[in-house]
Amino acid sequence: MDRDTNWIPDGADLDTPSAARVYDALLGGAHNFEVDREFAAKAKQVFPGVDVACRANRSFLRRAVVHGLDAGVRQFLDIGSGIPTVGNVHEIAQEVDPGARVLYVDNEAVAVEHSKLILDSNEHASIIRADMCQPEQLLEQASDLLDFSEPIMLLMLALVHFIPDSAGPAELVAQYRQALPDGSYLAITHATGDARPDDMRKLEALYATSSNPAVARSRAWITGLFDGYELVAPGAVFVPEWRPDNETLDNPENYIFFGGLGRKRDS
Incomplete structure (x- = not known):
């Protein structure tokens, strides 16, 4: 695996995952850094299959x-977009429509700086460093x-x-829901321990050190994040159950992430 470090921004914390x-x-x-890979290895020990769950979450994004896109949306706001990897929102959207606009948002320096490098020549995609907990400021920047x-499709995946x-x-998610225009979509996935509470407690304890x-949170709580929106079938489910691509997966509850896609009804 390529470990070129030219992409690492000055001042990046190499010691804390x-x-x-x-x-x-x-x-x-x-x-990622060695400290992150060590943390990921521990995560797989305390919650076997967490890496598979992350890949399933990535597939849900696509x-x-x-x-x-099929519904005609050509604007995407991905908050908590993370480190750019193959299959990013702009790659998916602009393959269908090169003019589709994509704005990534993250508060992690590595994610933001590396995204800037990738998006440098893309006039319809950009990234800003902002905090989800400050919706007014974030949305004002997004309007540029x-x-x-x-x-707009707003994505809050594993965020x-x-x-x-x-x-x-x-309450924060509600502010974003209210700010979106009619016909917009909200995609959310969120970790739940409903099916594997003991393993999830161990994973939470590990992340407390990061x-x-x-x-x-519970599946009922996560479903409530779509309040006022019409859930796209099959509704709020574990991510492998949301319109899977031909594959059949056993025990989807093992995949941690629960959520779905909702549409804001026209006024």
Whole structure:
């Protein structure tokens, strides 16, 4: 695996694992540090199959974006986009329509700086460094690229479980839901321990030692994040169950991530 370090921004923390880089490591990516790979190995020990779950989550992203494209959406806002790997939103969307606009948002320096390198010559895709917990500022920056009078697909994949209860994650998501124009889509996946509570407690304890502690929540709570939106069939499910590509997977509840795709009803 290529371990060229030219992409590492000045001042990057090489000693503390970050969620974005660990996720990249679990996907088999090359933009992570030794500390992240060690953390990913521990994650696979305490929650066997966590890497497979991450790949299933990545596949869900592709299927959700394709659904949006088929529905006529040409604007995508990916908050918590993480480290760029093959199959990013702009690659999927712009293969269908080169003019599709994609804005990535992350608060992790490595994710932002490397994305800038990848997107440097792409006039319809960009990234900003911003915090989901500051929706007004984030959405104001997003309006520089995206037209909020036209439908947008907002993606929050494997993101909200990093927002602590004290920050009001459900209320934050509600602000984003309300800001989207009619006909927009909201894609969310979130870790749940409903099916494997003991393993999830171990995984939460591990993430508490990283720079991004995580909180798994119930399927009912996650479904509530789509309040006011019409869930696209089959509704809120474990990610392998959402419009799978021909494959049949046993025990989808083992895949951690639960969520779906909702459409904002026309006023």
